[in-house]
Amino acid sequence: MPQVFPTYQAHRTRLKVGMPGVGIDLTMAYGTAAIHFKNGTTRDLIKIDGTQEYLSAMRMIADDAQNVRNGMESKTIWLPRRKQKINWRLAREWYRFISEKLSQLRQLISPPVVRTEELPDDWIYTIAAMLSEIKSAALDTLVPPLKYNDVYLTWPDFVAGTGHNYKSRFGLACRLAGLEGIGGNVASSHALKHERTYESDLDAMLVISYNAASLGITLNPPLDGDRDFPWPLRRLVEDGGHAAEHELLQKDPAKYWQEVRGLLRTVIGNETVDYLLLLGSHARDPGLFQAVKDVLEGQPDIDLSILDCYNPAIPHDSQDEDEPLFMLARVASMIARVGMETGFQYCIELPSCIALKEEEDRHSEL
Secondary structure, three states, rough: OOOOOOOOOOOOOOOOOOOOEEEEOOOEEOOOEEEEEEOOOEEEEEEEEOOOOHHHHHHHHHHHHHHHHOOOOOOOOOOOOOOOOOOOHHHHHHHHHHHHHHHHHHHHHOOOHHHHHHOOOHHHHHHHHHHHHHHOOOOOHOOOOOOOOOEEEEEOHOOOHHHOOHHHHHHHHHOOOOOEEEEEHHHHHOOOHHHHOOOOOOOOOOEEOOOOEEEEEEEOOOEEEEOOOOOOEEEEEEEEEHHHHHHHOOHHHHHHHHHHHHHHHHHHHHOOOEEEEEEEOOOOHHHHHHHHHHHHHHHOOHHHHHHHHHOOOOOOHEEEEEEEHHHHHHHHHHHHHHHEEEEEEEEHHHHHHHHHHHHHHHHOOO
């Protein structure tokens, strides 16, 4: 049985039964928003292209996350660490500990009083600016306008396995933007929630995000071969050098796509692929489809029908055409809708939950 940790207890008493759910997807290059209503319909709201500052902020997070996966220390530590041991038998130590926690909580609840120079990372304001623009362009234009600001976020895959280092910061960015983050997860986790993944038992899911700023490739294989475990481990590559804008500048496109095929083979290895998810503003690029097709055709025991929904030779309706761009925001909005009634009570993503639990335990021992 997977271990289950209650990670959203603070929201259990804030249920808003019947309210729509708003989902926002933050990618390396842009942000999208969607809303899911009680009757089951989903509406795409907005796509906002990121500024250079936004791209730089996302790249900084991606580089830091890669360093953490390589065994290095994160440069973005949310809570200050204290080296001295605490004697919990002394009342003054309890008083100091509680005072510090209350001070940190007040800073999170009332972000406008936090000066820029006091923020732990500059990128928080940059992410907040993106969220604020999405809110102004989408959430406030609904008719009737939204009477609350609760949103569920999707983060890029490059924070997979390291999200406990950034979760609090994304939440603070939401509050700085006048939003309340009610949870979030990395992009590829939504492949597991996508309705088509429940049609049969799946061994491995390949998730590719292709946009102007980066090429992200994630493989979700089963955990130690356990098909019954609902949240697999991940292999991933986040590569800014093979972004869609770089493809346009190539003097030798054949070499570029050969390198993309090499990245795909590196991530897939000897795994089979049962489900394919293409995301991003350039997910419909014929070159990307051909590269993925070439690699999957060389893998054993793959049902190539998983390519059909992205095959440019097969007609698609407008909703399907927009799916790579808005799919994660759509899924996030559905999760938000359900969460309004369930309270976002549980996290079952074992690797990330354990990491988050360990991080919380470390801070509770300070």
